[in-house]
Amino acid sequence: xxxxxxxxxxxxxxxxxxxxxxxxxxxxxxxxxxxxxxxxxxxxxxxxxxxxxxxxxxxxxxxxxxxxxxxxxxxxxxxxxxxxxxxxxxxxxxxxxxxxxxxxxxxxxxxxxxxxxxxxxxxxxxxxxxxxxxxxxxxxxxxxxxxxxxxxxxxxxxxxxxxxxxxxxxxxxxxxxxxxxxxxxxxxxxxxxxxxxxxxxxxxxxxxxxxxxxxxxxxxxxxxxxxxxxxxxxxxxxxxxxxxx
Amino acid sequence: xxxxxxxxxxxxxxxxxxxxxxxxxxxxxxxxxxxxxxxxxxxxxxxxxxxxxxxxxxxxxxxxxxxxxxxxxxxxxxxxxxxxxxxxxxxxxxxxxxxxxxxxxxxxxxxxxxxxxxxxxxxxxxxxxxxxxxxxxxxxxxxxxxxxxxxxxxxxxxxxxxxxxxxxxxxxxxxxxxxxxxxxxxxxxxxxxxxxxxxxxxxxxxxxxxxxxxxxxxxxxxx
Ligand SMILES: Nc1ncnc2c1ncn2[C@@H]1O[C@H](COP(=O)(O)OP(=O)(O)OP(=O)(O)O)[C@@H](O)[C@H]1O
Ligand SMILES: [Mg+2]
Numbered sequence: 220x221x222x223x224x225x226x227x228x229x230x231x232x233x234x235x236x237x238x239x240x241x242x243x244x245x246x247x248x249x250x251x252x253x254x255x256x257x258x259x260x261x262x263x264x265x266x267x268x269x270x271x272x273x274x275x276x277x278x279x280x281x282x283x284x285x286x287x288x289x290x291x292x293x294x295x296x297x298x299x300x301x302x303x304x305x306x307x308x309x310x311x312x313x314x315x316x317x318x319x320x321x322x323x324x325x326x327x328x329x330x331x332x333x334x335x336x337x338x339x340x341x342x343x344x345x346x347x348x349x350x351x352x353x354x355x356x357x358x359x360x361x362x363x364x365x366x367x368x369x370x371x372x373x374x375x376x377x378x379x380x381x382x383x384x385x386x387x388x389x390x391x392x393x394x395x396x397x398x399x400x401x402x403x404x405x406x407x408x409x410x411x412x413x414x415x416x417x418x419x420x421x422x423x424x425x426x427x428x429x430x431x432x433x434x435x436x437x438x439x440x441x442x443x444x445x446x447x448x449x450x451x452x453x454x455x456x457x458x459x460x461x462x463x464x
Numbered sequence: 465x466x467x468x469x470x471x472x473x474x475x476x477x478x479x480x481x482x483x484x485x486x487x488x489x490x491x492x493x494x495x496x497x498x499x500x501x502x503x504x505x506x507x508x509x510x511x512x513x514x515x516x517x518x519x520x521x522x523x524x525x526x527x528x529x530x531x532x533x534x535x536x537x538x539x540x541x542x543x544x545x546x547x548x549x550x551x552x553x554x555x556x557x558x559x560x561x562x563x564x565x566x567x568x569x570x571x572x573x574x575x576x577x578x579x580x581x582x583x584x585x586x587x588x589x590x591x592x593x594x595x596x597x598x599x600x601x602x603x604x605x606x607x608x609x610x611x612x613x614x615x616x617x618x619x620x621x622x623x624x625x626x627x628x629x630x631x632x633x634x635x636x637x638x639x640x641x642x643x644x645x646x647x648x649x650x651x652x653x654x655x656x657x658x659x660x661x662x663x664x665x666x667x668x669x670x671x672x673x674x675x676x677x678x679x680x681x682x683x684x685x686x687x
Binding site: 301307 | 605
């Protein structure tokens with residue numbers, strides 16, 4: 220009965236500046252976890268440690284589906300199982316939208332071009348971009364690009380998806396279309412860890428909300444608890460600040 | 465009239481033309497071989513310099529700095545006239561290609577490195593997050609984007625290598641310049657030298673113009 224993602228005593232420092240102070244966290248299969256907190260609190264660093272885009276302390280331990288996250292052979296397996304969606308999309312600009320989605324399944328999973336294209340078109344349809352499959356990322360709006368990035372991550376059939384402020388770089392009128400796709404994913408049982416400033420989304424979709432500050436998880440619980448009855452003063456102050464906006 | 469007869473003597477030019485064209489062929493052989501070897505070597509050096517283990521990075525860096533500092537003519541003479549003292553005897557062609565490639569690889573390495581470093585970090589992270597191996601990340605994601613950036617400076621480097629092939633005439637390579645000086649001596653008239661100069665310009669002008677166009681297009685495409 221172990222969780223899909225297990226994090227134990229996760230510590231990370233830049234020189235003498237400690238970004239994460241020994242975080243413990245377990246994320247179950249199918250769970251949707253939203254991470255909120257002020258700028259610089261370590262939210263991005265935390266989720267980037269899960270697929271080892273950030274190296275972390277030696278005595279810290281992260282397991283994804285039982286595989287230790289550490290440099291070496293196992294890391295490729297972890298990354299194949301964990302998709303990531305970035306704030307700035309990071310689509311490959313020299314490839315068509317469809318090629319973006321096909322690349323990793325072909326190179327990492329060994330899918331044939333035909334099979335990868337079929338899966339790619341299916342996923343692009345799921346995020347509503349199938350009409351644009353032959354366009355290049357630069358020809359799409361921000362919202363469309365982010366939906367392609369979600370399809371690209373899904374194409375690996377990952378066990379979990381990590382989102383780092385997926386709507387923060389978008390014009391306001393495009394935020395909704397990306398959140399809608401993410402809501403569908405959450406409803407279909409995909410395990411998701413979402414760093415977000417969209418409190419409405421967190422309240423509606425999350426199974427659990429984590430409030431981070433100063434490199435620690437200050438408070439965690441179901442959305443109703445965190446948003447309506449926060450126990451910690453720091454959580455209250457943060458929510459006051461963002462909700463009064 | 466006298467001037468014309470001296471520098472643009474048509475009968476002399478026609479008589480020396482076959483010799484000059486043979487020289488051009490030799491020049492092209494040296495140039496193209498050196499450019500290709502320099503490209504392959506330069507890409508390898510760039511990757512070692514960026515991603516090799518620490519001692520490898522230091523070694524490639526030293527190599528690159530040395531071969532960008534040494535005058536090509538000095539290197540060529542060392543390869544051709546000094547190496548035989550330690551038992552390494554290279555033909556004029558191999559000496560010329562070796563010297564040109566060693567230097568070209570050093571410059572090419574710096575061009576590729578700048579191109580790779582110009583790719584936004586997010587591209588590397590996206591490739592890694594998808595689980596792509598370092599090789600696939602470079603081949604499918606990073607290099608195709610970097611190549612676009614480095615085409616103008618690489619073309620510039622090719623022009624320089626082509627020009628520098630003229631130095632091969634000092635190791636008795638029958639290249640374009642050598643043929644022209646021989647024809648000049650034979651006919652006691654400098655027209656073959658002028659002919660060679662015109663051939664060099666005709667060969668390289670299109671490349672120079674192409675670099676200009678590419679740089680312009682690139683500057684526009686970046687917006
Ligand atoms: N390369 C680095 N070198 C030094 N300090 C860094 C580096 N990267 C991040 N930090 C610091 O680590 C802390 C946590 O950064 P992180 O990006 O995880 O915060 P965040 O909660 O995601 O903030 P935001 O909401 O602004 O994205 C910040 O104080 C930041 O300044
Ligand atoms: Mg962040």
